[in-house]
Amino acid sequence: MAADTAINNQVLIDSLPEGKLSADNFRLSEAPLPTAGAGEVLVKTTAFAITAGTRAGLQGSASYAGAPQTGIVMNATGVGEVVTSEVESIPVGRHVVAPTGWQTYSVQSADAVTLIDAGHDPLHYLGPLGVNGLTAYFGLFDVGQPRAGDTVMVSAAAGSVGHLVGQMARIGGARVIGVTGDDAKGQILRNQLGFDETVNYKDAGFRDQLKAASPAGIDVYFDNTGGPILGAALFRLNVGGRIACCGVVSQYDTQRPEPGPKGIPGLLVNKRINMCGFLVFDFADRYAEARARINEWLSTGQLVALTDAVEGLDAAPNAFVDLLAGGNIGTRIVRVG
Amino acid sequence: MAADTAINNQVLIDSLPEGKLSADNFRLSEAPLPTAGAGEVLVKTTAFAITAGTRAGLQGSASYAGAPQTGIVMNATGVGEVVTSEVESIPVGRHVVAPTGWQTYSVQSADAVTLIDAGHDPLHYLGPLGVNGLTAYFGLFDVGQPRAGDTVMVSAAAGSVGHLVGQMARIGGARVIGVTGDDAKGQILRNQLGFDETVNYKDAGFRDQLKAASPAGIDVYFDNTGGPILGAALFRLNVGGRIACCGVVSQYDTQRPEPGPKGIPGLLVNKRINMCGFLVFDFADRYAEARARINEWLSTGQLVALTDAVEGLDAAPNAFVDLLAGGNIGTRIVRVG
Numbered sequence: 001m002a003a004d005t006a007i008n009n010q011v012l013i014d015s016l017p018e019g020k021l022s023a024d025n026f027r028l029s030e031a032p033l034p035t036a037g038a039g040e041v042l043v044k045t046t047a048f049a050i051t052a053g054t055r056a057g058l059q060g061s062a063s064y065a066g067a068p069q070t071g072i073v074m075n076a077t078g079v080g081e082v083v084t085s086e087v088e089s090i091p092v093g094r095h096v097v098a099p100t101g102w103q104t105y106s107v108q109s110a111d112a113v114t115l116i117d118a119g120h121d122p123l124h125y126l127g128p129l130g131v132n133g134l135t136a137y138f139g140l141f142d143v144g145q146p147r148a149g150d151t152v153m154v155s156a157a158a159g160s161v162g163h164l165v166g167q168m169a170r171i172g173g174a175r176v177i178g179v180t181g182d183d184a185k186g187q188i189l190r191n192q193l194g195f196d197e198t199v200n201y202k203d204a205g206f207r208d209q210l211k212a213a214s215p216a217g218i219d220v221y222f223d224n225t226g227g228p229i230l231g232a233a234l235f236r237l238n239v240g241g242r243i244a245c246c247g248v249v250s251q252y253d254t255q256r257p258e259p260g261p262k263g264i265p266g267l268l269v270n271k272r273i274n275m276c277g278f279l280v281f282d283f284a285d286r287y288a289e290a291r292a293r294i295n296e297w298l299s300t301g302q303l304v305a306l307t308d309a310v311e312g313l314d315a316a317p318n319a320f321v322d323l324l325a326g327g328n329i330g331t332r333i334v335r336v337g
Numbered sequence: 338m339a340a341d342t343a344i345n346n347q348v349l350i351d352s353l354p355e356g357k358l359s360a361d362n363f364r365l366s367e368a369p370l371p372t373a374g375a376g377e378v379l380v381k382t383t384a385f386a387i388t389a390g391t392r393a394g395l396q397g398s399a400s401y402a403g404a405p406q407t408g409i410v411m412n413a414t415g416v417g418e419v420v421t422s423e424v425e426s427i428p429v430g431r432h433v434v435a436p437t438g439w440q441t442y443s444v445q446s447a448d449a450v451t452l453i454d455a456g457h458d459p460l461h462y463l464g465p466l467g468v469n470g471l472t473a474y475f476g477l478f479d480v481g482q483p484r485a486g487d488t489v490m491v492s493a494a495a496g497s498v499g500h501l502v503g504q505m506a507r508i509g510g511a512r513v514i515g516v517t518g519d520d521a522k523g524q525i526l527r528n529q530l531g532f533d534e535t536v537n538y539k540d541a542g543f544r545d546q547l548k549a550a551s552p553a554g555i556d557v558y559f560d561n562t563g564g565p566i567l568g569a570a571l572f573r574l575n576v577g578g579r580i581a582c583c584g585v586v587s588q589y590d591t592q593r594p595e596p597g598p599k600g601i602p603g604l605l606v607n608k609r610i611n612m613c614g615f616l617v618f619d620f621a622d623r624y625a626e627a628r629a630r631i632n633e634w635l636s637t638g639q640l641v642a643l644t645d646a647v648e649g650l651d652a653a654p655n656a657f658v659d660l661l662a663g664g665n666i667g668t669r670i671v672r673v674g
Contacts, residue, residue: 056603223602226601226602226603230601230602243602245602245605245606246606247606248602248603248606258596258599259595259596259597259598259599260596260597260598260599260600260601260602261596261597261601262595262596262597263597264563264567264597264598264601265560265563265567265580265582265585265597265612265614266393266563266585267614268582268612268613268614269582269583269584269585269614269615269616270614270616271614272613272614272615272616272619273613273614274611274612274613274614275602275605275611275612275613276605276609276610276611276612276613277602277604277605277606277607277608277609277610277611278606278609279606279607279609282609
C-alpha cells in the first residue's frame with residue numbers, strides 16, 4: 001500500500017444530539033492520509049470499541065470527557081497495526097492499542113500507544129484486557145470489595161463491562177445477580193457465563209423479582225446505569241453494603257439527566273452504605289497486575305469474553321445508537337478494513 | 338418525695354403527622370409513677386434533647402428508628418437523677434444518661450443507663466459528650482477523614498451536630514464552611530465558633546456564594562440535610578472528595594421525601610467521590626476515646642458547646658416543630674422540673 005495515495009476514511013461528529021442520539025449526528029468523511037512525525041507512528045485501525053461512556057462526551061460539560069465538539073473524528077479506543085514508525089521501540093508491523101477514533105488511520109504519539117504482547121489476541125485489548133476489563137476488575141475488587149459468599153449485583157450485566165464484572169465476582173466466590181433489559185441476554189448470562197440469577201429491569205415486577213433473587217440481600221452493587229435500577233438496589237442493599245459507581249448509562253442518552261434516586265442519602269445513612277465513584281485511569285499503575293490475572297482467567301476458560309462485532313466504519317453510528325438502547329451483548333467492536 | 342403519691346407527666350405521640358409536624362400531633366398525659374423492678378432504676382428526668390433525627394421515627398418504615406406508633410411516650414435521650422435503684426452499681430442520687438423520653442420519670446434497665454462522671458456537666462451528655470458530639474466526632478474524623486488544609490463544608494451548621502462538626506474540623510486544621518438558613522446564625526458561627534465562612538442556603542445566590550466561599554473546592558462535606566444543599570455540594574467537591582452522610586433533615590418533615598440530587602451518581606463517577614452513610618451506634622466501642630478528646634477540647638475552650646434550652650415538658654412539642662424549621666442554634670434541650 002502506498003501511503004501517499006491512500007485515503008483516511010473517518011466518521012465525524014456532525015451535530016450534537018438533542019435528546020436521543022441518532023445516526024444522523026454523524027457523517028462519513030475522507031481525509032488525506034496523515035504522516036507520522038518525529039516520535040510518532042501511523043496506525044492502521046483493525047477494530048475499535050464502542051462504549052456507552054463516550055455518549056457522555058456528547059452531552060455537555062458535566063463529563064470527565066470534557067466539553068463536546070463537532071467536526072471532529074468520533075473518539076474510541078482501537079487496535080491496529082503500525083504502518084510507519086518514527087519511534088524505535090514501536091516497529092512497523094507491531095499490533096498496538098491506541099485512541100484511534102472512528103477512522104481507518106491515525107497518527108499516534110509514542111506515549112499514547114500500548115504494545116500488544118505477542119501471543120495475545122489483539123481484540124482482547126478492546127475487551128477483557130482493555131479498558132472494559134480493567135474497569136470491571138478495579139471497580140469490583142478495589143471499590144466494591146466483595147467477600148466470598150457475598151451477593152453481588154451488576155446492572156447493564158450483558159454489557160461490555162457488566163458481563164466481565166459478573167464473572168469476576170463469581171471467580172471471587174460471590175453469588176451474582178445480573179440486571180439486563182432482555183430475557184434472552186439473561187439466559188446467555190446464566191447458561192454461558194455462570195451468573196446465578198438475572199432480572200429484567202423492564203418487567204413490571206422488577207423490584208419484586210430483584211427481591212426474590214436476593215434472599216440474603218445485596219452486599220455489593222456494581223452500578224453501570226444509575227437511575228431506577230440504582231434506586232431498586234438501594235432498597236435491597238444490606239447494612240454496610242457497597243456501591244461501586246462505574247457509569248450512568250441510563251442518563252447518557254438524553255439532554256436532561258433525571259433526578260437521583262429517592263433513597264439518597266436517607267438509605268445510605270440508615271444502612272451505612274458506602275457509595276464510591278471511580279475511573280479506571282486512576283489505577284493505571286496497576287494495569288499490568290490486572291492484565292496478568294485476567295489473562296490467566298481467559299486462558300483457563302474461567303472468564304469468557306463475549307464480543308459483538310459489526311463490520312465496516314459506516315456501520316459505527318447505528319451500532320452506537322443500538323448499543324445505547326441495549327442492543328449489544330458483550331463488547332461491541334467495529335471491524336475496519 | 339413519696340414515690341407512691343407522685344405523678345409521671347408525659348408527652349405522648351397522639352397522631353402521626355400528615356405533611357409537616359405540628360404540636361397537635363402530641364398530647365400531655367399523666368401516668369402513675371412506675372416502679373423499678375430487679376435490675377432496674379427509676380430516673381427523674383432533669384432535661385432531654387430534641388433532635389431532628391427523631392422526626393424520621395414518625396415517618397414510616399424507611400427509618401432506622403423502626404415503624405412509627407401512636408399512644409406512646411415520645412422518645413428522647415435525657416439526663417436525670419436516680420431516685421430509686423435495684424442495681425448495686427447505680428446508686429440513688431447518681432446522674433445518668435438514659436432514653437428517658439418526654440416524661441418526668443422513667444424506669445430504666447441497668448444496661449440502658451450511662452453513668453455521668455463526677456465533675457462533668459450532665460447537660461454536656463446531651464451535647465458534645467452525648468450522641469450529638471459523638472456523631473460529629475466519628476462522622477467527621479472516621480468517615481469524612483479531613484486532612485489539615487482541607488476545606489470542610491457542613492450543612493445544618495448551627496444545629497446540634499453541625500456546630501460541633503465545624504469546630505472539630507477547625508481543630509483538625511481544616512478551613513470550614515458552614516451552611517445555615519439564617520444570617521444571624523452564620524454570624525455566631527463565624528464570630529464565636531471560628532467558622533471561616535458561612536453561606537445561607539435560602540439566598541437566591543446560594544450556589545454562587547458557596548462557590549465564592551470555596552475557591553479551592555471542597556474536600557469533605559458533612560451532610561446533615563440531603564436535598565438541594567447536597568446537590569450544590571456535589572458541584573463544588575474536588576476529585577477524590579468525601580461525603581459523610583449523617584442525616585436528611587431536609588426530608589424528615591414531610592410525607593413524601595424528594596428525589597435525590599441530579600448529580601447522583603454521575604458526579605460521583607466523574608470526581609471519584611466517596612459518599613458514606615454512618616450511624617454513631619456503630620462506633621459504640623470507641624465512645625470513651627472520643628469523650629476523652631472532646632472533654633479536653635471543652636476544658637481548654639477550643640470547643641464551645643452551644644445549648645438552646647426551653648423550659649418545661651409542655652414546651653417540648655413546639656420546640657420540636659421549631660427545631661425542624663431551623664429555629665435552634667446548638668443543642669436544643671428541654672429542662673424538666
